[in-house]
Amino acid sequence: MKLEAVDFNSPNAAKEFVESLRQTGFGVLKNHPISQQRVSDIYTHWETFFNSENKDSYLYNKGTQDGFFPQTVSEVAKGFKKKDIKEYYHYYPWGQCPDELKAEIDGYYKDTLTLAAQLLNWIEAHSPKNVSTHYREPLSNMINGSEQTLLRILHYPPLSGDEEPDAIRAAAHEDINLITILPAANEPGLQVKAKDGTWLDVPSDFGNLIVNIGDMLQEASGSYFPSTTHRVINPVGTDVTKARISLPLFLHPRPDVVLSDNYTAESYLQERLRELGVL
Ligand SMILES: O=C(O)CCC(=O)C(=O)O
Numbered sequence: 056m057k058l059e060a061v062d063f064n065s066p067n068a069a070k071e072f073v074e075s076l077r078q079t080g081f082g083v084l085k086n087h088p089i090s091q092q093r094v095s096d097i098y099t100h101w102e103t104f105f106n107s108e109n110k111d112s113y114l115y116n117k118g119t120q121d122g123f124f125p126q127t128v129s130e131v132a133k134g135f136k137k138k139d140i141k142e143y144y145h146y147y148p149w150g151q152c153p154d155e156l157k158a159e160i161d162g163y164y165k166d167t168l169t170l171a172a173q174l175l176n177w178i179e180a181h182s183p184k185n186v187s188t189h190y191r192e193p194l195s196n197m198i199n200g201s202e203q204t205l206l207r208i209l210h211y212p213p214l215s216g217d218e219e220p221d222a223i224r225a226a227a228h229e230d231i232n233l234i235t236i237l238p239a240a241n242e243p244g245l246q247v248k249a250k251d252g253t254w255l256d257v258p259s260d261f262g263n264l265i266v267n268i269g270d271m272l273q274e275a276s277g278s279y280f281p282s283t284t285h286r287v288i289n290p291v292g293t294d295v296t297k298a299r300i301s302l303p304l305f306l307h308p309r310p311d312v313v314l315s316d317n318y319t320a321e322s323y324l325q326e327r328l329r330e331l332g333v334l
């Protein structure tokens with residue numbers, strides 16, 4: 056298995072990209088329309104936010120899940136006992152956000168949402184007929200008007216040496232949503248699990264956009280598209296002193312969207328959040 060960046064502007068981009076998603080659960084895009092300068096600015100501005108006391112004024116709301124999640128309440132991946140070594144902020148257009156960061160992050164959210172609709176159209180167009188008949192509505196329609204789509208700004212602090220043994224930046228997990236879009240982070244570490252069980256580095260060239268399948272699209276496609284396990288490993292050597300910032304946008308359907316005979320988007324999400332221990 057190999058992960059190669061697909062040129063967004065090439066005539067075969069859609070086909071090659073969807074083929075990669077089918078084979079690996081991941082697709083990597085270069086020459087895409089998301090502004091790299093803005094991603095870079097977001098990383099800088101949010102690193103400052105995470106390094107300030109100000110973050111504690113934006114503690115997440117339990118019911119609505121918007122705001123800052125400190126390291127002490129960070130996720131425990133399904134099947135793991137140790138909390139991940141990370142803190143993060145959940146941005147929703149309707150949720151709390153520091154005034155000085157709002158316009159920039161909202162612009163990124165909206166532009167990436169537009170791209171997501173196009174990528175979902177690519178996925179639908181290149182799904183075999185016997186798979187696309189399972190989609191209860193066009194995939195890009197499923198996220199239309201959804202208030203659940205979540206932009207997570209993640210801060211993995213430098214390692215202090217006091218971390219619990221076995222704790223890692225993000226333990227192996229699958230994403231819950233339809234698809235996830237994230238720009239290459241400012242530091243490496245993201246790995247995807249190949250079919251043979253080995254871990255592969257996701258090409259982290261700054262400027263790449265990484266897309267992965269989540270459980271909800273796996274469910275809606277009758278497992279044609281695999282929701283692939285991934286993780287973020289700890290830095291070693293001199294890199295331990297470096298923080299890592301990343302910016303996944305988790306595309307969530309409207310709660311009423313029917314995914315399969317067994318689940319709506321809402322029932323699926325509730326089940327998974329309970330397992331994660333964040334509800
Ligand atoms: O930080 C990353 O590169 C990936 C984060 C991730 O997989 C997640 O938050 O679900």
Ligand SMILES: [Fe+2]
Pocket residue numbers: 228229230285
């Ligand atoms: Fe993930």
